[in-house]
Amino acid sequence: MQLHTTTWGEGDRIALLIHGIMADHRTWRRAGPALAERGYRVIAVDLRGHGASGRADSYAPRDYADDLVETLPAGAELALGHSLGGLTLSLAVEQLAPRHAVYADPAWHLPDGEDGYRPEVFTQAKSLTREQIETMNPRWEAVDVGIELATLKLWDEATAYDLVDVAGRDLLPAKPVVPSLVTLADPSFLVNKQRAAQLTERGFEVRTVAGAGHTIHRDDFDGFMTSLEGWI
Template sequence: MRLNTVTWGSGDRVALLVHGMLGSAAQYHQVGPALAERGYRAIAVDLPGHGDSPAAPDATMDLFVDAVLESVDPKPSLAIGHSLGAVVLSHALPRLRPARVVYVDVPFDSPSGDPPAADVRERFTAARAARTEHQLRATRPGWSAEDCRWEAEAAAKFDVDTAVALERSYPGQVIRRPTIPSLVIRAEPSRYLSTERARELEELGFSVRSVRGAGHCVWYGFLDDFMATLDTWEA
């Protein structure tokens, strides 16, 4: 499956950007240009069932990984994944072979049990319905109007069937010591990545940094802090 991509910049170094569940490549509408200013050619993908990429009602993690690898060249200088995108990147590493990888606000916890399809569908349908531009402006005071607009547009294009298939087929993973320089950037406080889990990841060999006051999509409202964390990371 070929995925839709969005590119910023024309530098020799490539930065691959992978968004989270219910998002799209446009989630990086600030990060992409900021990386381009730093000499990167930043390429963001729309994952299957997201943005302008095809739906995948038979989705699995392998399908997601294969789709990313069919759509971008291997060996990027930098790969950044947010939430679901971070999980996809972690599975793609052996074949993607980035020089460095950044995981944003993701716990890497294994799913528990096998939830009924109806329950998963109801949850994703409700989440999509709640992400209107009006609702986001009311509930995300730190987000810009552009952040809200892009997130609402991504939610409108989100394919629930793809997400249901992916979640129900995903068995989870065991996180091991990283073999390439790996940074975890978390919100502070984070609903998804506790301080205890962050400490466990550090013990495994991940670098972990926090952006105080940020939400799950860490750079929304905190772009300077997010980019400074990237700039000062000594891989």
């Protein structure tokens, strides 16, 4: 599927941004321009079932990855994926072949069992109010709360159900295909300390943004950008 894209900046030095579940390119409303100021032409996608991209019968991680390969240019300077976008990037990184890859709190392990991944927890987000989003994300700026409300309206909640098939599976990459950074929330419920240590042993650089929640770039934008120093 050809995905909807949004671009900031211009030039030959390309950065690719891939958002997480329930979001779209607007989650990068600060990161996109900030990277453009550093000389990148930044291309952000809307994954299938999100934003202005098409809806589909299947939302398996492999489908998301195939869409990236079909839509985005290979050989970018930087590719950055958050959460589901991080998982998707890891499945497409060999074909996209960016010079550097950054995985922001990637969804490489969805817990299973009674207290594990439950799609209905995500689908209930469709009815969240502004006040509830503010309470859940006290560090977000007001504009991000408004963007969350807007993206939830466009999001196809069927995307949450196809992730059941990967719950409980260890999806940590065996090695970095390209030089790779993993930047984590504090604490990360997707990459715990044991898995972070495994990633380090496998050749990934791992950094943590102290006190930041899962959506690091919205919780602590300055801390997020600092965590990328040396990689952007």
